[in-house]
Amino acid sequence: MTTTTHTTPQTAATGRAGISLPEKTGRILATAGGALTVISCFLAWTWTSAFPGDLTVYGYPGGLQWLVLVGGALTALFGLSSYGIKGLRWIAPAGTDAAIKLCALGTLLTVAYTAWAISNTLGGLVNLEPGGFVVIVTSLVAYLGARSLPFERPVTEPADPDDSWWDQTKHNIGNSWAVTKAAHAGGTPSPARALPAYAEILVITAVLAVALGVFTYGVTTPYQELFIGFLITAGFGFAALNKAGLVARFTALTTKHRNVALVGAFVAAAAFPLTQTDDQYATLGVNILIFATVALGLNIVVGLTGLLDLGYVAFLGVGAYTAALVSGSPNSPFGVHLPFWAAILLGALASMVFGVLIGAPTLRLRGDYLAIVTLGFGEIFRISMNNLDGVSGPDLTNGPNGVAGVPNVNLFGFDFGATHTIAGFAVGRFANYFLLMLLVTLIVIMVFRRSAESRIGRAWVAIREDETAAEAMGINGFRVKLIAFALGATLAGLAGAVQAHVNYTVTPDQYVFANAVPPNSAFLLAAVVLGGMGTISGPLVGGALLFMIPNKLQFLGEYQLLVFGIALVILMRLRPEGLIPNRRNQLELHKDLEAPAVLSKAGA
Structure with a gap:
């Protein structure tokens, strides 16, 4: 070189x-x-x-x-x-x-x-x-x-x-x-x-x-x-x-x-709840972590595979509802109280099944057609959860009132709803859940990293760059996209299971396409684009910013979405590759940059 x-x-x-x-x-x-x-x-x-x-x-x-x-x-x-x-x-x-x-x-x-x-x-x-x-x-x-x-x-x-x-x-x-x-x-x-x-x-x-x-x-x-x-x-x-x-x-x-950098980053993140004297900001921290983790799961679908999914928040809802229904909520018709490890696995499994069921008939579509279908799936999920109230449909989700009274996690004798003292620091309820969600985030990052660097990850990138050329080279485009869809849904289900226990209640209005308060599909997609598609740290940073800013600037009220849209337009004009860009995307979006030597190697 x-x-x-x-x-x-x-x-x-x-x-x-x-x-x-x-x-x-x-x-x-x-x-x-x-x-x-x-x-x-x-x-x-x-x-x-x-x-x-x-x-x-x-x-x-x-x-x-x-x-x-x-x-x-x-x-x-x-x-x-x-x-x-x-x-x-x-x-x-x-x-x-x-x-x-x-x-x-x-x-x-x-x-x-x-x-x-x-x-x-x-x-x-x-x-x-x-x-x-x-x-x-x-x-x-x-x-x-x-x-x-x-x-x-x-x-x-x-x-x-x-x-x-x-x-x-x-x-x-x-x-x-x-x-x-x-x-x-x-x-x-x-x-x-x-x-x-x-x-x-x-x-x-x-x-x-x-x-x-x-x-x-x-x-x-x-x-x-x-x-x-x-x-x-x-x-x-x-x-x-x-x-x-x-x-x-x-x-x-x-x-x-x-x-070393990965371990250091998680040690630094784990130190955050120890700096808080009450749960006011730890609450914001754990919700930021949930939102950022879901954005990283969406990055597999959008950033690596290039599939525009506008209903991804529904998979978060599937995981949350599944975990709430089997965790001992008094509103659950099943009357079961499974341990948390079983509830979170069921939430991830249910999301994966829904990902396969939705992806199988729709992933043969491309571009805007796929976006419209996934948007429809997100709305179908929300409306279905509203109607499963025993009046418009079977009594399963308690309709618009949602599944309330989700108990705190008790994992191996550790009650996440109680205050504990760790190394002289008092760690409250939301700080406990922050550390739990940090562990889930680590799992999601490892899955993303291993997948992106594997053979299937290279196939995803090939599909994103040119699906026709990838299929001509022997890649089964439908199967590769279905794997990405299912894996992204599974990771969202993991975060959803934790979210159900953090918020005590799961309601349909938490899983809409767009409103002024994340998480929703529009903000999740914006977090991936803002942070940088195809990277690990990009969606985490983008998700943290897009969750924190609306919560801190509530004085804007109904103008939040207007300000948010203007900010996105400015950002896409000045830095379309995102805050932490993928190098290939950066080269594609900035024609004035000199192409890397690999292009000449490939040509030779």
């Missing part, structure tokens, strides 16, 4: 967007503006504590000030790194200018939103203290300085997606260091120095710890203004880290230490 790197030297030229500043002056303004923004966070921004977060204290940030402080600090750090300071070069292996611009813009937007929120809540900008006006000026100076940077990012050859993980790791590291040298010194690239294995593992551990802290902060934001500020800061911060090359470098490390 050879790496071709074309570099464009930095020049002190006229800035963009009509801002005519020399590059050196702009860099100084961006760096100094970021540092002054950090200092201004220690001033009072308003005179009254009526605004959430108490921004009246001098010498200690509060609420939204912490978010602005983070944005200003990142802007200043990337600015200092752009001067080639030896101890800071590692911060931006792919160059600093794009990262400075994103950090400065995110900081300015957070400051502007804070000023607007204070004015809207308290009644005008007159409620801003001098510190509030100071931070507006400093963040604006940082942004204007950042906009004047004319640097053009060097073009590098993408990695070969069919190479081994070791070849891809060497390629990514080589590209990162080549761009680093071009960005900072304009000289000839030199190979990267490999870190010891223990140091790489420590880096992975530190990044996972930071990710846990960011996730916990987002989930536990106590008021909507802080959550909106968190979304702005986290979004632009992640984009800046990606442009700086840190995300690519961390991806290379996790690729090299896959098992």
